[in-house]
Amino acid sequence: MKTASITEAKNNLSKLIDGLRSGPVLITDRGRPVARLDAAAFSAAAEQDARIADLERRGVLLPAREPLPHDFYTRPLPKLPEPGSLLRALLDEREENR
Structure with missing residues (x-):
């Protein structure tokens, strides 16, 4: 077990x-x-x-504005575009801008 004097603990509490x-x-x-000094036992939640x-405090994650709808996980997934259509759209847009 690691040991620290009261002075060390006071000066380096965050590190400890x-x-x-x-x-x-x-x-x-x-x-x-x-x-x-021991870690607190937390539940997973x-x-x-x-x-x-x-x-949230560090600004990495924004809190939700409202809860998800009740059927969010059971809704049918949106229809995906045909394979290669995204690439085709990007290439077409690129050609238009030349």
Whole structure:
């Protein structure tokens, strides 16, 4: 188990918290154990919510404006274009712009 003095813990708390995946940290005061810093146990749903909140906070993910419709996953898929039609459309557009 990793150990850190109270001063080290105070000055490097973020680093210690980031390192909790590798195991708990024993906090000592003049060499005597006084506390243990350990990762909190989260449910899978709570962990997913925390990750989504972090992505939203960093601006990587935008929150949904409204919930998905109830039939979203059971709706028929949109009809896909014929194979090669996208490439043909891009090449045609390219020729038009010349």
